[in-house]
Amino acid sequence: MEGGSDDKLRAHERPTSFDIAYRAGVSQSTVSRALRGDPNVNEETRRKIEAIARELKYKVDKNASNLRRQRSNTIAVLFFEDPSPDPSQINPFFLSMLGSITRACAKRSFDLLISFQRFAQDWNEDYEDSGKADGLILLGYGDYVDYRPHLEQLVAQGTRFVRWGAVEDGQPGLSIGSDNFQGGRTITEHLIGLGRRQIAFLGDASNHYPEFSERYRGFLSSMAAAGLEPGPQIDAISSEESGMAAAARLIGSGFQFDGIVAASDLIAAGALHWLRDAGIDVPRDVSLTGFDDIAAASLVNPPLTTMAQDTSLAGEKLVETLLKLVSGEPAESLVLPAKLIVRRSCGAKR
Amino acid sequence: MEGGSDDKLRAHERPTSFDIAYRAGVSQSTVSRALRGDPNVNEETRRKIEAIARELKYKVDKNASNLRRQRSNTIAVLFFEDPSPDPSQINPFFLSMLGSITRACAKRSFDLLISFQRFAQDWNEDYEDSGKADGLILLGYGDYVDYRPHLEQLVAQGTRFVRWGAVEDGQPGLSIGSDNFQGGRTITEHLIGLGRRQIAFLGDASNHYPEFSERYRGFLSSMAAAGLEPGPQIDAISSEESGMAAAARLIGSGFQFDGIVAASDLIAAGALHWLRDAGIDVPRDVSLTGFDDIAAASLVNPPLTTMAQDTSLAGEKLVETLLKLVSGEPAESLVLPAKLIVRRSCGAKR
DNA sequence: CTGAAAGCGCTTACAG
DNA sequence: CTGAAAGCGCTTACAG
Known part of the structure; x- marks a missing residue:
């Protein structure tokens, strides 16, 4: 005998399929079949077994079941x-x-x-x-x-x-x-349709962040299609701090921008803070967009135009x-x- | 024999403790002991077993282990x-x-x-x-x-x-x-210290939401301690929509307020939107606070003063x-x- | 320090 | 439609 400490660990004894079998007057195999919905079980037997299982609050032991079936679900x-x-x-x-x-x-x-x-x-x-x-x-x-x-x-x-x-x-x-490429295209086109011409991209565009670089490619594609010169691309990972730093670098670059496509909402939110502190009004002076449509996108002021991923x-x-x-x-x-x-x-x- | 379908399900055969025992020339029990860190195992034997386990990428089967130990970790x-x-x-x-x-x-x-x-x-x-x-x-x-x-x-x-x-x-x-009571006290005291006198509370204060009602009690306690008449308490659950609706009701009530203690950041964020749309400036006209310190609390404009829960x-x-x-x-x-x-x-x- | 053996609670092929 | 039995892969008391 062992299990002394196990008894302490499991305060309440769990019923097993044997307990149910005993009360139902059938074999344990039949209990297992009934509870798993096997069609080869007499309807009345099944009902009796299910009633007892409910009464005893029986739950199949997943560890045993998984072990036997070699599946964990x-x-x-x-x-x-x-x-x-x-x-x-x-x-x-x-x-x-x-x-x-x-x-x-x-x-x-x-x-x-x-x-x-x-x-x-x-x-x-x-x-x-x-x-x-x-x-x-x-x-x-x-x-x-x-x-x-x-x-x-x-x-x-x-x-x-x-x-x-x-x-x-x-x-x-x-x-x-x-579809990050198409997403980048769509949102850039939207800014262009609003009359923005000097548009920068905030977000890493290297192979380290393929989703961002796809969005960037979409950005470039829309700019090219509209015959516009793309503004600077400034590295940023998806965080508010990084977005603030990127906005700072953009302003520091001297590039005169009227639009910013950020690679994510968090980057856009950071940029928004920074622009505000720099006295640049969004959207009056600059149109700003994000990507992802996180909850905060609609909470910031102004709420972010963004690409929602489903x-x-x-x-x-x-x-x-x-x-x-x-x-x-x-x-x-x-x-x-x-x-x-x-x-x-x-x-x-x- | 069965298990034909299982073979399909488990593309790669997983090694068991018996496989390791066989290669190490010991019993399966010894393998189990060695891998579980039992001190009663010869150091050299343990090293050999560990090496083989690593080589075979052996992982203890949790289902078997849990079943045996009656613990799932x-x-x-x-x-x-x-x-x-x-x-x-x-x-x-x-x-x-x-x-x-x-x-x-x-x-x-x-x-x-x-x-x-x-x-x-x-x-x-x-x-x-x-x-x-x-x-x-x-x-x-x-x-x-x-x-x-x-x-x-x-x-x-x-x-x-x-x-x-x-x-x-x-x-x-x-x-x-x-400590929601103390939290409600602290943040209300803070508003009072800032010179606010006409302070409303946004959030359910019934026994349906005990955390909110504790915060409300803290609010009342601080108001009373400062000899101030508490402003209206307006029901809201923790969502932006609910916060907007509560702010609308507050404005509709005709009560002249210069401070709002919201029961959560989401309520405060909703109220912030509504106040802005109503032409009320935060914090110039009204001081507003939240509770929770969610990520969005620092992203909204103005960023929310709030009680951070650890x-x-x-x-x-x-x-x-x-x-x-x-x-x-x-x-x-x-x-x-x-x-x-x-x-x-x-x-x-x- | 080690091995042989029992048993955790199931599922399921097999044999009625 | 049902039962007896094997076995999933471990852990651990027991006996050296």
Whole structure:
């Protein structure tokens, strides 16, 4: 005998399928079948078993069930966020994504395990390999150059995963992301349509941040299509501080601008602060736009014109695609449309 | 033989402790002991086993381990958010809390399972009773009158849980929360110190929202201490829309106000919008304060003076307390201090 | 310091 | 439609 300490740990004894079988006068196998909805069970027997299970508040032990079935019915979400090692500072956009992933999981009776840890640490955890999750969803605006080797390792290990991010050829694994190029085009076109001509871009445009660089390419494309000379591109990662610094550099550059396309809402919010402090009025003097449509986008003053990424659809597609992968069905990368949300910061409305 | 479909599901065969035992020329029990850090293992044997485990990328199967130990080393977080059934709209304050809970869990090698589902649905899931979690953390600004029967049911079931919220006598289970009364006092005193006299309170003050009503009591206490007549209290739940509606009602009431204490940042942000549209300048005409210190509090214009709740400490304490409960140690409810954050909305700074 | 063995609570092929 | 039995991969008391 052992378990003395276990008794202390589990204050209330949980009923097992044997307890139910005993009370129902059937075998434990029949209980298991009845509760799992096996059609080969007498209707009356099933009802009796279900009644007893309810009465005893019986719940299938997931550990036993998962062990036997070699499936966990659980998905793990890992964040790879570069700017901030502090999980409570995580980009609101991804928190919204997390919400929709949860919903998509719940719909399918899947559980969700999350980790905001830095990548390096998660790596050791390895949810899938410890049998706690059937697959991984990767989220975050991290530095892709750092990120990529990890993805390659995942592929090499045969881990099932889907990531949110830029969708490009030759990437390791599957990706789902917004149409960042088209998004950049659309929002830039909008500013041009408002009569803005001297437009700068705030955001990293290197291969370290492929989503930003796609947005930048869209920006360039719209400028070229309108026969305009693009203003300066100034590096920034997705944070308010970085947006403030970028706005400062833009002003310091001496470039006379009447429009700013920021690569994210957080960058735009930072720029907004800085412009205000510099006595530049948005949208009177300068039209400013963001990207993502986080909650704060409508709370700042003036509210930000931005490209909304469809987080509901994104969460659903991430889960759906991952589950295809898990069950061995064919699955592929996917590009989702982004939608222009016009608010006051661009000057289109009063 | 079965498992044909399982083979498809698990693309890569996972090594077991028997595989390692075979290669190391020891018994499986020794492998288990070595990997779990049992001191009764020869140092050399341990090193050999660890090397093989690394090479094979072996990970302990958590389902088997949990089943055997009757412990999951997992905590579940459940949200009970009233205003919004949409998880992507969840109050940013709780998302920040979620971050710090994750960190506290990671520190202890605990995993975190989350659900943004409505309470009624979670109820059936019952993470603890299915053996997936050792205990529950409950989060959310839900209606406490609806909430309470669920808490009582949890207590009756013997479920281990800790909730974030108002700490009051006679509550079912353990609670951890900020000192909302003192918080309400502090921020009201601050406005009074700034020369404001006609101060209204925006937020529900009934027993449906005990945190808000504690803040309101603090507001009343400070007003009384200063010999001032409190302005009107106007119901609002924690959302921007509700804050806008409350501000509209306040203006409609005809009460001449020079200060507003809002029960949360989201309410304050909504009020700010409405006041601006009504041509009332914050902070020149009216000092406005929030509560929570969510990220958006510093992004709005003017940035909100608010009471910061210490989410880092809160997450740590929630996890620590829950784990005490799980291991049968004595544990108790706890009140955490809130801190005044002065920004521009109160008029203290330019 | 180590091994053989029991058992955690399920699911499911197999045999009626 | 049902039962007896094997086995998922561990942990740990027991006996050396």
